[in-house]
Amino acid sequence: MTTTVLIPTCLIPRNVSWPLLQPLSILSKPQNAAFLSYSHHHNHHKNKLIPCSISEFDLSPPPIDHDFLDTVKSSGAEVSGDGIIETFHNDDEALNAVHNGVAVVDLSHFGRIRVSGEDRVPFLHNQSTANFECLQAGQGCDTVFVTPTARTIDIAHAWVMKNAITLVVSPETCGPIIEMLNKYIFFADKVEIQDISKQTSLFVLVGPKSNQVMENLNLGDLVGKPYGTHQHFNVDKQPVTIGVGNILSEDGFSLLMSPAAAPSVWEAILTEGAIPMGFNAWNKLRVIRGRPAPGMELTKEFNVLEAYLWNSISLNKGCYKGQETISRLITYQGIKQRLWGLHLSAAAEPGSIITVDGKKVGKLTSYTSGMKQSEHYGLGYIKKQAASEGDTVIVGDNISGTLVQFPFLSQQRPPSSTTTS
Incomplete structure (x- = not known):
């Protein structure tokens, strides 16, 4: 027997049984809404996110508490008391997916x-x-x-x-x-x-196969669009905004949604082959990609140009907070140090002094190990004239470090007239 219903623009994960679809409202088709005609029988169907034009992103609280964290806990994930998914016990697999597939990360605590x-x-x-x-x-x-x-x-x-x-x-x-x-x-x-942190959930996709996941979910219109481009969709009348970029890079995608929609969206992404990544692995990836973080690289000790955040700064707009200092630093070449990535010979403690020929030239701000025991990565500030890309420095007492441009830092585009090396 086949039952055909109209479901408001929604996401139906692959291979999902009919009972899981019961919470979806069966409604008459209103004006200016996109609908999916869903025929249910005992065979499996490939269903997708369907775009919908909505008037505005409604951010009213969900009617009930969602059970997304309970769902991932039941699958073996470790969740902190603050609701952060720390690990799925697959950190190396997830980091590998970033290079060869696609990983999905819950950043709802952001x-x-x-x-x-x-x-x-x-x-x-x-x-x-x-x-x-x-x-x-x-x-x-x-x-x-x-x-x-x-x-x-x-x-x-x-x-x-x-x-x-x-x-x-x-x-x-x-x-x-x-x-x-x-x-x-x-x-x-x-x-x-x-x-609106408590009223929304946030997922990000990382990895070269992110585009394929988007295509499979009928979201291919976003593939290839400029960084920050975003569109609105509906999942069972709950708003979902999907944008290009994933915080760490201009590639990948970010998904902002109602907590009520989070479990279905997460399941659909996993069904497309994404590997779940916990926040422990995400922190490793942050350092490996070279993105500065508050309390580490972003502090009152360093200014925005030293943090090498050129892509985020407009040099030709009018007055704004900090603008006079930024203009003065650029005009008079007052940038004394800058953030670098480091390939390290061993584990090192953040806060360690960086030296060249016995002279202090900077400070290590972040460290992480890689997938292999021999892989060690760091971020640190180095005086401009002390070293440049490819040079070797000493971190702490005897740990050698090679200065490199990690991906996030290499994407930054300083003005050609400014010396930043």
Whole structure:
């Protein structure tokens, strides 16, 4: 017997049994909505995410608590008391997938900030380093929040939506950034800041086969689009926004959704062959890719240009917080040090002094081991004139390190007139 129903633009994982589909609402087709005609019988079906035009990203809380973390716990994952999926006990497999396949990571503990109101664009334009006034709805960028003296607070990934701008920030900086932004809202400003971290879930795809996963889920329109490009979809009337880029790089994809939609989206991605990655492996990957992090590379000790975040900085927009310092550093070539990746000969402690010919030239800020016991990676700040790419330095007492351009750092494009090596 075959039963045909109309399901509002939804995701139905492959090989899923009918009872799991019962929570999906069976409704009449409203205007301006995309629908999938789903015929159910005992054979398996290949079903996909279907695009839908929605008026705006509704961020009201889900009606019930979702059970996504319970689901991954039952599959053997270790989850911290803070709700962070630390490991699936497959860290090496997941890191290998980053190079040869695709990995999916739950980053729902990261911060999400929604900036709305008529003045949201000029407000963020003035409060961070990117040029928001040149962006249209559906586009995105990285921007950096800095102190008035251009010391780094955090990198934020921004999605410019129709009626709001959504920022993804590090877990530890979400609260301080919201507090800081609220302080700069003046009486006449039409700006509202909301912490939507608890009302949303965030997954990212990493690896060369990310594009294939998108194609298989009927999301191929996003493949090949510029970094930050994003579109809205519906999963059982719950909003899902999918964008190009994955925090660590301009490749891969990010998926922002209602917690109620998270289990189905996660299962569908796994069904397409993605390997689940825990946050322990993600932290390794962060160092190997060369992305600076708050408390490590992004501190009040270093400014935004030393952190080598050129892609996030507009050099030709008007006044913004930290702009005078940044302009002065560039004009007078005042950048004294910069962030480098290091291939290390052994494990090293963050905070270790870096020397050349016995003279202190910098400091190690992050370390991680690789998949092999012989692989050791680090990030650190080095004085400009002390060493350049390919040179050897000494970390700590006797650990040698070779300066390299890790992927995130090599993607940064400083102005040609500025000496940055």
